[in-house]
Amino acid sequence: MDQLRTSPPPPTATELERWVLDTPAExxxxxxxLRAALTRHGLVQGEELDEVPHLVVLVATELASNALRHGRPPTIVTLLRTDDCFLLDVADHDVSSVPELTDIHPLDSGGRGLFLAQSVSLAVGWYGTGDTKNIWASFPRTAAAA
Structure with a gap:
């Protein structure tokens, strides 16, 4: 099992929107x-970026689902932005465990959130605060970052 790099998101990232989830139904x-927020907060349109909203929503769903299943609620999903990237930060309140990239087996259900995030985002990391464990992933906002 591999560990993710430990680092907070870039300090230049500014928070755009935040969602607090208590159940998978949310x-x-x-x-x-989240899809509406990406458009509202300046995803630059262009053929190279057509997949970005889909990928951000997919990673958010997987990471939040894992946090709701394995962490302690509430799960907090935050959308942040830098000049050229969107950042997705998903936090849960289980500070006793460390995120790990596990081996993925095709017939397994679940456990793909971190693997997926690493596969489709620009960068992935994690960090802890006093009461949360946060996993973040970054995505291009402009074609220059892609």
Whole structure:
């Protein structure tokens, strides 16, 4: 098992929106709201970036689902932005465990959130605060970052 790098998101990132989830049923609203937020907060349109909203929503759903299943609620999903990237930060209140990249077996259900995030994002990391464990992933906001 591999460990993720430990680092907070870039200090230049500014918070755009935040969602607090207590149950898996709230993931549907998160997906719709997150997609709208990406458009509202300046995803630069262009063929190279067409997949970005889908990928951000996919990673948010996987990481939040894992946090709701394995962490301690509430799960907090935060969308941040730098000049050229969007950052997704997913926090849960289980500070006793360390995120690990596990071996993925095709027939397993679940456990793909970190693997997926590493596969489709620009960068992934994790950090802890006094009461949360946070996993973040960054995505291009402009074609220059892609």
């Amino acid at each position: 993931l549907r609203d998160l997906r719709a709201s």
